[in-house]
Amino acid sequence: xxxxxxxxxxxxxxxxxxxxxxxxxxxxxxxxxxxxxxxxxxxxxxxxxxxxxxxxxxxxxxxxxxxxxxxxxxxxxxxxxxxxxxxxxxxxxxxxxxxxxxxxxxxxxxxxxxxxxxxxxx
Amino acid sequence: xxxxxxxxxxxxxxxxxxxxxxxxxxxxxxxxxxxxxxxxxxxxxxxxxxxxxxxxxxxxxxxxxxxxxxxxxxxxxxxxxxxxxxxxxxxxxxxxxxxxxxxxxxx
Numbered sequence: 677x678x679x680x681x682x683x684x685x686x687x688x689x690x691x692x693x694x695x696x697x698x699x700x701x702x703x704x705x706x707x708x709x710x711x712x713x714x715x716x717x718x719x720x721x722x723x724x725x726x727x728x729x730x731x732x733x734x735x736x737x738x739x740x741x742x743x744x745x746x747x748x749x750x751x752x753x754x755x756x757x758x759x760x761x762x763x764x765x766x767x768x769x770x771x772x773x774x775x776x777x778x779x780x781x782x783x784x785x786x787x788x789x790x791x792x793x794x795x796x797x798x
Numbered sequence: 799x800x801x802x803x804x805x806x807x808x809x810x811x812x813x814x815x816x817x818x819x820x821x822x823x824x825x826x827x828x829x830x831x832x833x834x835x836x837x838x839x840x841x842x843x844x845x846x847x848x849x850x851x852x853x854x855x856x857x858x859x860x861x862x863x864x865x866x867x868x869x870x871x872x873x874x875x876x877x878x879x880x881x882x883x884x885x886x887x888x889x890x891x892x893x894x895x896x897x898x899x900x901x902x903x904x905x
Contacts, residue, residue: 711894713842720885720896720898721834721836721899723895726894737893739893778844780847780848782889784848784887785832785842785887786844787844788842790841
């Protein structure tokens with residue numbers, strides 16, 4: 677059974693940092709692209725970024741709203757995905773989801789974690 | 799960035815109704831579109847990808863169509879468990895973007 681479990685969320689002050697983790701199981705993690713998506717309270721879904729698999733050289737894409745502040749990484753030996761968030765702003769407050777890529781010409785998001793809440797507030 | 803608009807924003811319907819949602823892209827995205835269902839407090843669930851391919855395990859009452867800039871998601875007979883918010887998503891270009899959602903409520 678595919679499982680994605682996020683952790684690391686919490687309350688942080690503006691300008692602070694936080695590192696989210698996503699533990700994957702039930703599939704060959706190294707084969708898949710992985711994404712982060714966030715959802716502010718009561719709002720819609722916003723893509724944060726993507727890290728490709730080893731076959732695609734682990735290249736990364738970011739949304740403009742987080743580029744330069746957030747860093748996505750992965751450790752295939754630990755079946756884990758990470759999101760390092762620096763210089764956090766109040767508008768980064770959201771539930772953060774990790775999602776697995778499903779390849780069909782492009783990479784869709786077929787499994788999602790349960791999410792972890794990040795609150796940026798003083 | 800490619801903008802996605804969804805209509806309607808809100809839909810009130812009854813069990814057994816046939817409902818159709820529309821997603822329009824600000825520029826052509828071929829068939830690189832997905833539909834997700836999200837219930838309150840839960841993660842989104844993939845329903846349709848590549849505009850019309852039903853994800854494994856998703857009931858056949860869900861169907862998708864379209865290409866280019868206009869796409870539809872149809873539920874042939876609305877069931878109680880289908881009351882949720884539906885989002886479209888484009889993966890033709892970066893940044894990947896989502897539509898604002900259509901919320902389906904019980905009439």
